[in-house]
Amino acid sequence: MPGPPGSSSTSSRARMEQQLPYLQQERASASKTRVHEIKSSCQKAQTLDLTFVLDATTSMKSHSFSFEMLKYDIIRMAEGMSRSYPECQLLLQAIGITTVEKYKALMDEILRAIRFGECFHWTGEGGKVRLADQAGANIQLLSGGDVAEDVFTGLEKARRLDWRAMNRVLVHIGDAPCHSWTFHAYGGAAEDDFFFFFFFDDYPQGYRYGRSIQTILRTLRETCQVTNNSFCHISRQTYRMIQEFRKAAGGDGWIREWQISDLREIAETVITACRASITSSISLVQHGVTGQQTYVKVKIDPRMPYWNRVIGQEATEFVHRQCSSFDQLLRIIREARPLELIRSPESADSALLVQIAVSSFSDGGDIRHPYYALVKERDTSKPAKYTALAS
Incomplete structure (x- = not known):
């Protein structure tokens, strides 16, 4: 026999409230461990x-x-x-x-x-x-x-x-x-x-x-x-x-x-x-990198590229699928699974065109080299968007 209206959401909320102290304890323990790791890494650095x-x-x-x-x-x-x-x-x-x-x-x-x-x-x-x-x-x-x-x-x-x-x-x-x-x-x-x-x-x-x-x-x-x-x-x-x-x-x-x-x-x-x-x-x-690293030599050119000379590549925009409930999100986190990616509804009707500069425009970073990039839709009536990518 089905329960009264709203009983499902009420029981779900009750379960979340029961799990809240446990989650808070887990978060505090993880935070303490992370603080210790960061401190040790900074001292080593x-x-x-x-x-x-x-x-x-x-x-x-x-x-x-x-x-x-x-x-x-x-x-x-x-x-x-x-x-x-x-x-x-x-x-x-x-x-x-x-x-x-x-x-x-x-x-x-x-x-x-x-x-x-x-x-x-x-x-x-x-x-x-x-x-x-x-x-x-x-x-x-x-x-x-x-x-x-x-x-x-x-x-x-x-x-x-x-x-x-x-x-x-x-x-x-x-x-x-x-x-x-x-x-x-x-x-x-x-x-x-x-x-x-x-x-x-x-x-x-x-x-x-x-x-x-x-x-x-x-x-x-x-x-x-x-x-x-x-x-x-x-x-x-x-x-x-x-x-x-x-x-x-x-x-x-x-x-x-x-x-x-x-x-x-x-x-x-x-x-x-x-x-x-x-x-x-x-x-x-x-940035989570420890120990000595081997770096790949990258060509540096600070100038803005001539985009008409840069080959474009088709791209698709993806977003994370929204979880249907809090329990589903908790289960994914506990199982250490990645969130599911789906194609963005906004880009479903038109593909994107991405142009990435051949050379990085700066070597001042410690982790990634930045590149100029141009992102635009196949529909040429819409304006292009300039951005910077890192590799």
């Missing part, structure tokens, strides 16, 4: 491995460089990062560069003094900054003999370090190119180049060990997953070297260049690089 590859020869004295000055700059960098990101956890490593074989013993002595864990080891906790007392106070710059430096060995040591943080920043500071005429451009004139090759480089034909700069740089990029590689130019002699390094690394903007006229600018330069890396990582985490 603020971990930073910062490695310096430094020219440790006497030529740096002409630029008023000293390890004592670097200590002061590191304190400034740490304080700057701590102000921007109070929960930042920073581990700093340093590698000294000198010449090849004949100064290997002295170079090893420098590296023992400034290797990670002894020389520079800073962590920021709640805005506090700590720096090891023995941060290179007794290290002296060494005479390197020839002008060219053993950059390959410095980068080799960098790629063998234990990179763990989500942000991995490498800062290379030097005033001379590496060995081999391929990387030299002394003074910019051919006669100067010749003089430089054979009188200022003990290894003008390159290293005897057959090491490849392409292998070294791509290992740093792909295996070590260094997120930011910056070179600080403090003389003209390093321009050609970095041009060749950029080609070897893939030709894009992974290696960033900074022209430093005063070594006191290095601190701000490094802080800028670290902030950019951490900001990008936090943005990734907020």
Whole structure:
């Protein structure tokens, strides 16, 4: 015998009211878990491995460089990062560069003094900054003999370090190119180049060990997953070297260049690089992306496309089918099923035409590349709609 009118809706409402406390409890538990996950991810996004590859020869004295000055700059960098990101956890490593074989013993002595864990080891906790007392106070710059430096060995040591943080920043500071005429451009004139090759480089034909700069740089990029590689130019002699390094690394903007006229600018330069890396990582985490990512190189063209040259594609607009009851919606959620898609009633009579630009108009995003797109109906009497799509 059918019940009185409205009895079905009344019983359904009663069931919903009975389930309400359970749903509220589930929501609170899920929210608490999600908050913890977000906090942990944001803390991880603020971990930073910062490695310096430094020219440790006497030529740096002409630029008023000293390890004592670097200590002061590191304190400034740490304080700057701590102000921007109070929960930042920073581990700093340093590698000294000198010449090849004949100064290997002295170079090893420098590296023992400034290797990670002894020389520079800073962590920021709640805005506090700590720096090891023995941060290179007794290290002296060494005479390197020839002008060219053993950059390959410095980068080799960098790629063998234990990179763990989500942000991995490498800062290379030097005033001379590496060995081999391929990387030299002394003074910019051919006669100067010749003089430089054979009188200022003990290894003008390159290293005897057959090491490849392409292998070294791509290992740093792909295996070590260094997120930011910056070179600080403090003389003209390093321009050609970095041009060749950029080609070897893939030709894009992974290696960033900074022209430093005063070594006191290095601190701000490094802080800028670290902030950019951490900001990008936090943005990734907020979009649900964790860990190191491999990105596809995309062509960038900021100009609006010529739409008459862009091929259009037919498209259909879909919407979610509305649930018939609250119980049906709950059942779908509990079973982790997607909502059903149906063709939009508004587009049932006419197909859409979508034109998507070939090139992205910006590389400023962290997750997706935006593209200009034009959406219009087959009925040409209706106006087209411009939009931006992301991939």
